[in-house]
Amino acid sequence: MTQKIIRLSKLDKFYGEFQALSQINLDIQTGEFFSLLGPSGCGKTTLLRAIAGFETLSSGSLHIDGVSMDGVPANKRPTNMVFQSYAIFPHMSVAENIAYGLKARKLPKAEIKASVAEAINMVGLEGFDDRASHALSGGQRQRVALARALVLKPRVLLLDEPLSALDKKLREQMQSELRRLQRAVGITFVLVTHDQEEALTMSDRIAVMFDGKIEQVASPQILYGKPSNRKVAAFIGMMNFLDAKVLTTSGDNVEVEVQSLGKLTLPLAQATGGLNGCNSVGVRPEMLTILMGSQTSEREIEAEVTEVYYYGDMTYYDVKLPAKEDPITVTMRNTAGREVLEVGAKARVGWSTSSLLLLK
Amino acid sequence: MADFQKWRRSESAQGLFLISPTLGFALLLLAVPLIMVVALSFWTQDYLTLDRTFTTANYQTAWTEPMYQYLMARSLKISIFVTAVTVLVAYPVAYFISFHVAPKRKAMWIFLITIPFWTSYLMRIFLWKVILGYNGVINGTLTGLGIIDEPLSFILYNQNAVVITLAHAWIPFAILPIFVALERVDRSLIEAAEDLGDSGLRRFFRVTLPLSMPGVIAATIIVFIPTIGDYVTPRLVGGPNGLMISNMIELQFKKANNAPLGAALAISAMGIVTFFALVFLWMNRKYVRGPS
Numbered sequence: 001m002t003q004k005i006i007r008l009s010k011l012d013k014f015y016g017e018f019q020a021l022s023q024i025n026l027d028i029q030t031g032e033f034f035s036l037l038g039p040s041g042c043g044k045t046t047l048l049r050a051i052a053g054f055e056t057l058s059s060g061s062l063h064i065d066g067v068s069m070d071g072v073p074a075n076k077r078p079t080n081m082v083f084q085s086y087a088i089f090p091h092m093s094v095a096e097n098i099a100y101g102l103k104a105r106k107l108p109k110a111e112i113k114a115s116v117a118e119a120i121n122m123v124g125l126e127g128f129d130d131r132a133s134h135a136l137s138g139g140q141r142q143r144v145a146l147a148r149a150l151v152l153k154p155r156v157l158l159l160d161e162p163l164s165a166l167d168k169k170l171r172e173q174m175q176s177e178l179r180r181l182q183r184a185v186g187i188t189f190v191l192v193t194h195d196q197e198e199a200l201t202m203s204d205r206i207a208v209m210f211d212g213k214i215e216q217v218a219s220p221q222i223l224y225g226k227p228s229n230r231k232v233a234a235f236i237g238m239m240n241f242l243d244a245k246v247l248t249t250s251g252d253n254v255e256v257e258v259q260s261l262g263k264l265t266l267p268l269a270q271a272t273g274g275l276n277g278c279n280s281v282g283v284r285p286e287m288l289t290i291l292m293g294s295q296t297s298e299r300e301i302e303a304e305v306t307e308v309y310y311y312g313d314m315t316y317y318d319v320k321l322p323a324k325e326d327p328i329t330v331t332m333r334n335t336a337g338r339e340v341l342e343v344g345a346k347a348r349v350g351w352s353t354s355s356l357l358l359l360k
Numbered sequence: 361m362a363d364f365q366k367w368r369r370s371e372s373a374q375g376l377f378l379i380s381p382t383l384g385f386a387l388l389l390l391a392v393p394l395i396m397v398v399a400l401s402f403w404t405q406d407y408l409t410l411d412r413t414f415t416t417a418n419y420q421t422a423w424t425e426p427m428y429q430y431l432m433a434r435s436l437k438i439s440i441f442v443t444a445v446t447v448l449v450a451y452p453v454a455y456f457i458s459f460h461v462a463p464k465r466k467a468m469w470i471f472l473i474t475i476p477f478w479t480s481y482l483m484r485i486f487l488w489k490v491i492l493g494y495n496g497v498i499n500g501t502l503t504g505l506g507i508i509d510e511p512l513s514f515i516l517y518n519q520n521a522v523v524i525t526l527a528h529a530w531i532p533f534a535i536l537p538i539f540v541a542l543e544r545v546d547r548s549l550i551e552a553a554e555d556l557g558d559s560g561l562r563r564f565f566r567v568t569l570p571l572s573m574p575g576v577i578a579a580t581i582i583v584f585i586p587t588i589g590d591y592v593t594p595r596l597v598g599g600p601n602g603l604m605i606s607n608m609i610e611l612q613f614k615k616a617n618n619a620p621l622g623a624a625l626a627i628s629a630m631g632i633v634t635f636f637a638l639v640f641l642w643m644n645r646k647y648v649r650g651p652s
Contacts, residue, residue, distance in 0.1 A: 054551055074554045087552035091570045091647070100566075101556035152556065 005030040005156060005188050006051060011060030013046055013212075020046045022212045024060065028156075028190060033182050035191045035199040038209035039235070044192045045084075045160055047209070051190065052158050053077045065155055075104075080149035081158040084165070086141045088133040088148075095120070095129040097144050101152045119151040122181070139170050146178075150185060159191045163198060175202055196236050200224065208232050228273035230359045233282045240288075240328035242321075244281040244358065256281070256358065260301065260321040264353055271358035278360045285331040287355035290317060290347050292338065297350025305345045315340050319347055401623035410620075418624035428608065428625060432632070435604040438522055439588035445527040446583045447576060450534035454575070455568075457535075458542035470539065473532050481529060485596050488525045492516040492597070517599025525593050530586075534579035541575025542568070573647040581640045585633055605629050 006028040013021035021043045028034045036044040049055045051062065053074030062069045064078055080101070089097050098119050102112040120126060123143040128136075136144065142162060149157055162178075163171045179202050182189045193199050199206050200220040207217045216228045227233035230241065243259040252268050258281050271278055291297055306327045307318035315334055318327040330349060332338065341347060367373050376383075401418055404411040422428050457469045476484065491497045492515045499511035515521060545568060553563035591606035598604070605625060612622030 052555060054554075074551070075557045075559060079555075081552070081555045083548050083552060085546070085548050087546065087548040089549060089552070089567060100553070104553075104557035104562065148556065 003030045004028065005065055006190070007061075007063040008047075008051075009061050009063075011047075011050070011062065012058045013043070013050060013055060014058045020212050021050070024214055026207060026214060026217065028188060029205075031186050031188055032204040033179065033189045033191070033202060035193055035203040035206045036209060037193055037196060037199040037206050037235075040194055042209040043212040044194075044209050046212075048081075048158050048160055048190060048192045051156070052079055052081050078155035079158055080152050080154040080156075081160065082142075082145045082149055082162045084160045084162070086145040086162075086165075088136070088141050088144055090133050092133065093129065094125060094131045094133065094136070094144055097133060098148045098151055100148060105152075115151050119147040122150065122184075123147045138166050139174065142166065142174060146181070150181075150187070153185075154187060156188045156190060159189060161192055161194070163193070164195070171198075178202060200236070208235060210235075226272040226357070227282075227359070230280060230282065233357065233359055238285050238329060238331075239282045240285060241359075242281045242283070242324065242328075244279060246275060246278055246358075249275065254358070258356075260324045261299075261351075264356070266353055266356060266358060270354075270356060273360055275358070276360065278358045280359050282357040282359050283328075283351065283355055285316070285329040287351070288328075288330040289350040290319075290330055290332055290341065291350045295350070298352040300348050300350045303347050303349045305341050305343055305347055308341065308343055310340060317341065317347070319349060321349075397623045397626055400620050401627050403620045405618050405620050407617075418621045419628065421621060422624045422628050428605075431603065431605045431608050432629065434519075435588050435606070435629070436632070438519055438526075438594075438602075438604060439584055439590075441519075441523050442526040442530065442587045443580055443584040445523060446530045446534045447538075447579050449527065450531050450579060451538055451576070453531075454535045454538035454542055458539055470536070473535055476529075476532060482592070484529060485525055485593060488521065488528070489516065489597060492521055492524070516597060517602065519598065519602045521597040521599075522590075522594050522602045522604075525597050526587050526590060529593075530583045533582050537578035537582065538572060538575040541572040541578070545571045570647070574644055577640050577644040577647065581637060584640075585637060588633055588636075589629060 004027045006026070008024050008026040011021055011024035012019065024047060036047060038044045046055055050057060051064070051069075053069065053072065053076075057070075069077060089100065092100070095116050098116045099112050102115055107115075116129075120129060123146050125140065125143050125147065128140065133141070133144070145162070159178075163174055166174060175198060178189070178191075191199070191202065200223075203220060205217060205219055206223055208215045208223065210231055216223060216232050218226075218228075223232065224236055227236060227239075233239040234241075242261065245257045247255040247257055247263070249255070249268070253265050254268050254271065254275060255263065255265050256278075257263050261281075268275065289295075289297060291300060301321060303319040303321050305317055306320050309316040309318075313334060315332050317330045317332065319330055320327045334340070400410075402414050402416065404413070404415055404417065453473075457466055461469050479487075489496070493499070494511050494513065494516065496516070498515060499508075502508045503511060515524075549567055549571070550563055553567045554560075558566060588604075589606050590604065591610065594602045594604045594607055598607075606629075609622045609625050609629070612618045612625060616622075
């Protein structure tokens, strides 16, 4: 049985005239790794801070563990936060930082000591107890911030872009470590990030936000495979868009006129956000194939290569379709025997109706 | 010669050249007089002539004579008191400006705090005399309201008056370093403290105050060092019981005609100030570095 640890309903947040959050309805399940994903300024951090208790709501309600958080200050909420800057206390050692919240709870000294040692172990900072915080690297500071929050055994751990300050290699290492940590402690994690790759690899579910609104809440696979609209589709991974016009619907099928591809019949299920207002067709670059020699595909279309990006394992082609001004992208794995085409070459692009999404 | 040419064009030579007017000024008007005072303190006044044989007799008198000990202790007591009052009053003001004034208004608030400096310090002392005096503003108001029958006499010409006048004069100097230190406190640290379960008062004492200690210590040094040797305030509002060591130093140099003893008292006072300044600096270093 899954339980809702966080319930947000009709949540609004105004800064003067500016609406930072509008009509947010969201349930987060107990024990899941949940991500708030969106471009900067979309309100994801504001939402996280509202859950933590650092922002007051203009209207709407917020329940954590079934208790209304209306008027409950941050220090009384069952949440703890890992700040973007980590907010490590500079006048305290690693151990003192981690013990901070336990001391605030006025626990006995021996208990604090044991919990701190356990937390230091958990994040792999053995031997760093007495290290001054200014003598720590970015990754170590991150671990201290994690340990400091997790040692309090919160119901929900809030993470505000915790990996954005780290270099690429360390970031990838911390991603898998965070995921492992979350499984080990079983605490609900709510992560704010603008990095779609980070959200996809780490999360159980993701909420995509634009302009203070939640556009879609789904698992990574659904978000990537069945985005509910063009905005989400463009933000998560790469997506080619073709203009489309809905002609008729009959039973479970819909007839559409698609730019360059012509008249098609698609199953209604491929209109992932509903048929209302659909005006384009989306197709992922890896769903298209550049056909070689005698290769065939369900459908194919003639195109001209306008740009080639060679990545070693992959090649990204920009190809121009007839009757479409902007080129679309096709990504091909460089398997044995596959030649890399040159700019200006004619190419047969293979596609299938099942990989098309009807989007608004 | 080539070396000299090279040195002349070096950065350190240019630096020395740039500071030379100030350096000359400081040497002439600070170092030379100081050396003279030190020399004087080891000599003896023999009515109208100076006996230039080396002696530590002046220091023995300065450190053993009860009257000088008493005056030195009183100076210390008054300046500690002034420093405590000043810092305690300045801190909330600095805190308010840093945490509760909109960022674009902060500069204006700091500007407003400097307004007392538009009036000369001497004028402000005389104004305090008008406020605290026997027929002054406070007594006039209190008798007028019928709260007291006779004017209070314990508010002017004693140590209280010295403390009030000095604290008022030094508060702006204390507000500035504390304000700067508070501005440098990362606000996310205070949020982190709240997030980790601390109430407002507890996070102030566990995070904000320790992190602003460099400012508090700077304010303490700025106020303590000048007030311990203050001369004009005790002279004008201190009365006989409010006199401090500097007034005694003046007395020795002039009326008592014992400049060497005055010099020994002055150097002793400097030594004590230096000791306290070093203690404050050591404390500051401890807070700036954090735990090692």
